[in-house]
Amino acid sequence: MVTEEPGVPGPRHVDRGLADDDALLGDEDEEEYAPTPQDWPEEVLRPRTQVPPGPARPCWRCAFPVPSGTSVCPECLESARHLRLVGTRPQLDIRHGEGPPLRLGRHPVWARPEVATALRCEEDVSRCHATIRLAPDGTLWLTENPAGTSNGTYVNNERIPQGTRVPLHDGDVIGLGRRVALTVLLTDP
Ligand SMILES: [Zn+2]
The missing domain is CATH 2.60.200.20 (Tumour Suppressor Smad4)
Incomplete structure (x- = not known):
């Protein structure tokens, strides 16, 4: 059971307030708490697929990342x-x-x-x-x-x-x- 310091701001604190309104549920309600997407920072929610697939190698001349399978550097044409x-x-x-x-x-x-x-x-x-x-x-x-x-x-x-x-x-x-x-x-x- 995770205990919460009184006065800590954040979504959990708000949720606790709702749980307190229903005395029958008591602390059990906390077990059902699930974070909503807006609780998570942007970098956690961003899809991983934004990273280009396959490794890129730095061009030997200009260090530009050349996609694998490409024979000519798109930056310096070497x-x-x-x-x-x-x-x-x-x-x-x-x-x-x-x-x-x-x-x-x-x-x-x-x-x-x-x-x-x-x-x-x-x-x-x-x-x-x-x-x-x-x-x-x-x-x-x-x-x-x-x-x-x-x-x-x-x-x-x-x-x-x-x-x-x-x-x-x-x-x-x-x-x-x-x-x-x-x-x-x-x-x-
Ligand atoms: Zn290059």
Whole structure:
């Protein structure tokens, strides 16, 4: 039995007043008290179905919540599928989508700025070293500068011919020269 402090405002207090009018029912009437919808705050009554069904993933570029099953971000139009390039020498973790290739090298204008900055002290790496392109069909391609590089470009420790595009796969390690190694991750949410 729930007892009620005298003087506490609220619906229960009002109801008690009605019960007191009928002495025969007494406290038994309190057992039958059921809260009416107006007793509950708005957030409790609001239907749960207002939450959109299915999980949304934040866009890798702009963080907009992209509904599951959608391949293009409705906010920035970037493809959900993208390339991630991770390295410890140099310390690098960048993402790149479909469209223009990702340019790797030490050239501060030609190469992607974060890459050029990270590689600035790596003398094994040419200024315009190589590009990676993510094609619309989901395939990844690495191309060394057609003019060649001083120290070569490698995929899983195997040197690739200059100017010829070679396929890349998720988990491949590309070498720019012999000392810089970057892991390629193909993310397809
Ligand atoms: Zn976006």
